[in-house]
Amino acid sequence: MTTPAVTRFAPSPTGSVHLGNVRTALFSYLWARKTGGRFILRIEDTDVERSRPHYRDELVAELAWLGLEWDEGPDTGGPSAPYSQSERGEIYAGLFARLEAQGNVYPCYCTAEDLELSRKLQRMAGRPPRYAGTCRGLDAAARREREARGLRPTLRFAVPADRVVEFTDTVHGPQAYQTNDIGDFIVRREDGSASFFFCNAVDDALMGVTQVLRGDDHLTNTPRQLMVLDALGLARPGYGHVGLLVGADGAPLSKRHGSASLQEFRQRGFLCAALQNHLFRLGHSGDADEWLAPADMPRHFRPEHLGKAPARFDEAQLVHWQKETIARLSAAEIGAWLNIDGGEPVVELVRHNVVLPPDAAPWIALLRGEPPVLGDEERRIAAAAGPAFFAAAAAALAETGADLKRMTRLLGERTGRRGADLYLPLRVALTGHTHGPELAPLLKLIGTEAARRRLESHAENP
Ligand code: GLU
Numbered sequence: 001m002t003t004p005a006v007t008r009f010a011p012s013p014t015g016s017v018h019l020g021n022v023r024t025a026l027f028s029y030l031w032a033r034k035t036g037g038r039f040i041l042r043i044e045d046t047d048v049e050r051s052r053p054h055y056r057d058e059l060v061a062e063l064a065w066l067g068l069e070w071d072e073g074p075d076t077g078g079p080s081a082p083y084s085q086s087e088r089g090e091i092y093a094g095l096f097a098r099l100e101a102q103g104n105v106y107p108c109y110c111t112a113e114d115l116e117l118s119r120k121l122q123r124m125a126g127r128p129p130r131y132a133g134t135c136r137g138l139d140a141a142a143r144r145e146r147e148a149r150g151l152r153p154t155l156r157f158a159v160p161a162d163r164v165v166e167f168t169d170t171v172h173g174p175q176a177y178q179t180n181d182i183g184d185f186i187v188r189r190e191d192g193s194a195s196f197f198f199c200n201a202v203d204d205a206l207m208g209v210t211q212v213l214r215g216d217d218h219l220t221n222t223p224r225q226l227m228v229l230d231a232l233g234l235a236r237p238g239y240g241h242v243g244l245l246v247g248a249d250g251a252p253l254s255k256r257h258g259s260a261s262l263q264e265f266r267q268r269g270f271l272c273a274a275l276q277n278h279l280f281r282l283g284h285s286g287d288a289d290e291w292l293a294p295a296d297m298p299r300h301f302r303p304e305h306l307g308k309a310p311a312r313f314d315e316a317q318l319v320h321w322q323k324e325t326i327a328r329l330s331a332a333e334i335g336a337w338l339n340i341d342g343g344e345p346v347v348e349l350v351r352h353n354v355v356l357p358p359d360a361a362p363w364i365a366l367l368r369g370e371p372p373v374l375g376d377e378e379r380r381i382a383a384a385a386g387p388a389f390f391a392a393a394a395a396a397l398a399e400t401g402a403d404l405k406r407m408t409r410l411l412g413e414r415t416g417r418r419g420a421d422l423y424l425p426l427r428v429a430l431t432g433h434t435h436g437p438e439l440a441p442l443l444k445l446i447g448t449e450a451a452r453r454r455l456e457s458h459a460e461n462p
């Protein structure tokens with residue numbers, strides 16, 4: 001029996017949720033569900049400059065839409081509340097006091113200009129820039145003097161020298177970092193707010209998270225976070241860093257690739273099961289190639305098959321899963337998705353011709369009696385068939401009614417045309433398209449009168 005995993009999604013509400021983050025959220029969610037554990041949503045909003053309440057609301061709504069239900073989180077509540085970091089200031093204050101009492105941290109009065117100058121000097125000396133430890137040795141008098149000048153300090157973690165921080169990354173395997181390569185880092189900003197390194201790590205520990213999954217870009221942050229946890233005697237969660245999500249061109253997935261945020265894909269009309277099926281396979285090789293119902297995904301999720309190579313997001317693949325999803329929807333679900341009455345025969349007719357809702361619009365318009373709009377190619381096909389053909393077609397239709405089989409038999413006998421020569425111009429005149437839903441039911445839905453008018457409009461020389 002595997003131990004129940006406690007996982008989390010910890011987004012910063014500084015923009016729309018990126019699909020790369022949605023993917024790690026999905027994996028975390030599946031891991032918790034697979035093992036009967038818990039999935040936590042935590043809002044990382046200590047950066048007041050960049051966090052926005054509407055992004056928080058948006059991300060909560062988008063995640064709910066995707067069906068990633070969290071067991072603990074803002075609004076939902078839970079044993080580790082509050083779940084927004086902006087409301088956890090008191091908790092952090094207690095931990096800062098402990099670190100101060102233990103001598104793990106010290107105030108740093110360096111200004112942005114001081115730090116920039118120091119970095120420049122180090123680069124010129126051919127060394128990688130990191131905090132030089134300027135304020136580490138300041139005595140009480142020196143600190144008072146700086147305070148008197150009105151300087152507000154940040155709080156830095158005093159990284160111990162000559163140690164190695166080791167951990168086993170769930171995805172990358174054993175890792176070892178020399179502390180001598182790590183500069184003293186900020187745990188509390190000048191404005192008193194907790195930095196990412198600090199609150200991200202302590203909250204995972206305090207909330208009982210056993211397994212963190214996040215993007216590769218955070219791998220080198222991990223040794224710093226482990227030092228904080230160790231200093232506070234807090235339990236280390238497991239860390240796993242998955243490869244980043246890139247577009248077809250290999251560059252990080254962004255708006256340039258069409259869409260990059262969950263909201264954009266939802267608004268374009270992609271279905272949640274389609275997105276889940278594509279994301280499920282990005283940087284993760286499960287044991288199922290076929291379409292999976294979201295409810296079946298936890299069973300097929302294989303944490304040991306998470307990959308460190310960048311994963312390629314491919315909209316063509318997403319479209320494939322979209323079609324697979326549409327094929328499994330009921331008429332009522334299609335109706336709801338396309339915003340039409342699910343009882344309408346048009347649902348069955350268009351479901352094979354729609355990937356996104358706008359694709360349905362021309363068919364719906366057609367069936368509601370709007371005359372078809374022909375493109376250049378369609379106009380050429382109609383012209384090549386000629387007015388005599390359409391006059392014959394209209395006459396045949398008047399005799400047989402909207403029964404395609406009988407109508408085309410009659411028309412074939414009278415014009416000598418067969419196959420595509422017969423059907424293509426008919427389809428073009430009736431629908432304005434060279435392809436689309438099956439013609440026989442379509443003709444019935446259009447009705448004899450409307451169909452006759454459409455055929456007759458091609459029966460006269462322009
Ligand atoms: N708030 C961080 C981010 O959005 C969380 C990183 C993590 O998952 O640990 O990048």
Ligand code: ZN
Nearest residue numbers: 108109110135
């Ligand atoms: Zn300093």
